[in-house]
Structure formats: C-alpha cells, structure tokens
Amino acid sequence: MTWVLANLEQIWRLTLDHVALSVPPIILGFLIAVPLGWLAHRYRPSRGIVLTVSGLLYTIPGIALFLSLPVVLGTRILDPINVIVGMTIYAVALLARTAADAFDAVSNDVRQSSVAVGYGPIRRFFVVELPLAGPVLLSGLRVVSASTVSLVSIGSLIGVSSLGYFFLNGLNRRFPTEILTGIVGVIVIAVVFDLFLVLIGRVLLPWARDARPSARRGRRAVA
C-alpha cells in the first residue's frame, strides 16, 4: 500500500496513457467494422470474404503484429500509433462478424415496411437498420472494449507505456504489489468503459430496455 501511495503520480500517468491507447482503437474499430458488417450482411459473396479475413486477422499474435507494423506503416518502432493500429485491427476482427449478425437480426417485416412507407436506402440505413442493429452492436462493442483495454498492456513489451509497464517491471523486480496494481488498474478501466457503454445504450436505445418485460404484459392485454 505504501508503494501505491508513493507512486500515485506514476500510476495516474500510466492509467491516462492506457486510456489514451484504448479509446481510439475501440472507436475506429467500430467505425470500420459497421460498414464491413453491413456489406457482409447485404451481399452474400462478400460475407465469406469479410468474415474469413477478419477471423484470420484475430489469429495474428500480438507481438508479431506490433513488430511488423512499423515495417508496413513506416512508423518508428516505439510510436504509439503501432499499438493503436494493431488494436484497431483486433477490434475490427472481433466486431465485423458481430456487426453482420446485428444487421441480420433486424426483422425483415420492419425492413419491408420501412421500404413500403417510403424510406430511401440511405435514410433506411441510418434511421431504421443501424438503430435496430444497436443492441447486438452494443454487446459486441462491450466485448471489444474489454478485450482492447486488456490487450493494450502488451504494448509495454515494445516500450509503448501503459499500465502493462507495472506487469513487466513488477515481474523483473519480483514485486507482486506492482503487478497487482497494474491488474487492478486495467480492471478498473475496463469496468468504467463498460459502464459508460451501458449508459450510452440506455440513452440511445431506450426502446431495447423497455421492450422485453412489457412485451409480455402487452401480449396479455386486450386490443
């Protein structure tokens, strides 16, 4: 505990670094995976390609990815960009399939009826399909958020600072308190992110929360 109190400033700084490395991949991953998922949902041939490629991407080992990205991107080996790009690739790999499933899950009746009342294709995507895919997308995003926050730690191995530093340093010094501090820090960030996503869901998708319990009530009611 004394170690924690003595190093509060460093803990806080590394926590901020960790957050700064985690947020862009989650957002970028979402922005890239949603259109990919929609393509996979909409056009049968693209489905196999998108889902296979994204599945393969996820099997690339983290270290290998971080080390090869500077060669591909032309960045310096210590550049945080490498970690962000690498984590974005993982996020897309995880989320593309979920996004395809999310769009598949939109009821065909609703889609047909939105065509029938006169929504054009673009408005239909943004006003009907995307919000209705929302609950599944959100659950996928929560997985991606947790996975990104934990995987970002690996960046420390190539010298990009995050809470992962405490794992390495604690291991080298055989000092469990430091390792534990890192673990707790990562968990706290992951939980905070998750709560934030749930909150966003509550605000943006109020119908998804209301619908289930009262649907049962509604069915019993008389017209």
Added chain:
Amino acid sequence: MITFEGVSKRFPDGSVAVDDFSLTIPSRSTTVLVGSSGSGKTTLLRMINRMVDPTGGRILIDDEDVAGLEPVKLRRRIGYVMQNSGLLPHRTVIDNVATVPILEGVKKSVAHEQALRLLDTVGLDRGLAKRYPAQLSGGQQQRVGVARGLAVDPNILLMDEPFGAVDPLVRDELQQELLRIQRELSKTVVFVTHDIDEAFLLGDQVVILRTGGVIAQAGTPAEILANPADEFVASFIGADRGKRSLHVDAEHGDLARGERVLVDGTGRVVGILRDEPGIASSHGAASS
C-alpha cells in the same frame, strides 16, 4: 382508379408469380384480392407501390404509369398496412404514425397533433401515444399500422393481410373498424387476404385468384355467391360443400317470434333468420 394491363412477374430464378394479369380497381371502394399462397396476391399488391416491378405489362394509377414515377415518392403517397404491423420497434406509437408526414417535411408538432387525431380515428386511446409497439397488444399494433397508413391522407390504401395474425375476436373488431373508417373516408382500398369470409365482408369487389395470379372470378360478393364461375371458385367459397346454401331448420327456433334457425348444407347451424335487418351495422357501431 388503378389499372393492371397485362402485368407479368417472372423472378430471376425463372418462377412466374403473375402472368398476363389485367384488372381495373375502381376509386373510393374496396377491392379484395383473395387466394391461397402462391396466387401472387401480395406480388400484385406490391407492384402498385413499386416494391416489386413487373417484368411485363403496365400498372396505371389514374392513367399514369407507375414505372415513370420515383418509387420513394410514390410510396409516400400510398398508405401501406401489413401483417404484424411492421411498425418501427424503436419508435413510439406517435412517432410511427407521424413517420411519413415528417419525411415529407411536415413540422413535427403539426405531424404529432395530426397523429393524435388519427389515433382517435382508429379507435386507440391517446394515452398509448408514448408507448413503444412492443408494449401494445397485437390488435392495438394493427390499429397503429392502419393509422400510419392513413397519415399522409393517401387516396390509396394497400393492406397486405393486415388482420391475419390477430385472434378471431380481435379480427372481427378490426374488420368492423375498417368498414367504419372506409364509410367515413372512402379511400381506394386494395386488400389482400386468403380468408374468403373476410373478402366477402370487406370487399365491394372481390377478385378470386388461382395459382400464378390468374383471375378465377371477379365481381361483387353477391355475384360470386349466386353464380360461382367454375368448380375452383365453388370450392374456394365453400359452395361445393354446401356451406353457402342455407335452409331453415323447421324443428328449432321460435316461429311465433319470427325466429327461424338457419342451417347450411353441411348441417352446421349458422344463425337466426329474422325479418328485420340491421344487426350487423349496430354491431359495428358498438365495437370499440
């Protein structure tokens, strides 16, 4: 007036849904397309608002070929009600009803005020306006669907088995409600169903379809009942099994009070024959 001129629909896989179909649907009356699945009735309905484009022939609305009209604009001026309501589950009742007027640029407050009046029209409590569709019963959802169909005050209302998924009691109620609304608003209604009794109840003109959109017979319910064109029609309306030929059962009923029990050809008791008409209309007014 809606005119089908030699309309065909062949799907890319080679199957033919409709072949050389011609029909005139008069304005301000209800035309019911009735047939089993595979009769092409829904395909025909969806050709009117261009959700399906024919591969041959033309469809005219008031002498204007729909092929020349922009689909999205066309759809916005035609009401559409489908089975399972097709309401947007993430929009409240009032937003669902006001959808199309708002798409058309009507101010939200105006559209909402108008939507509330439409809830009155279809017999829904205004208190339901802020609910989500999943919070309503099936019958209530269908009423919202009808209100949404009426929201742009369209001349044409397309209804695709709108009462197919609700229980019989609610269906009766919704049918009577539709008859009342139609008496008040006089739209050109094109109604699709597989239920011949529903067709005879709602239709000014009933079109009985065979497989592949071939018209077996078209006419008023009375014409079809009195004179089925062929065995297919007779079987479809149940005439061949004696369901439509009624006789008075002499053994039952209170003749002194002018009540005679009616029995159909299968021996099923179908009702009471009275001297004075008017039961049906009072039933319609009483339903909520």
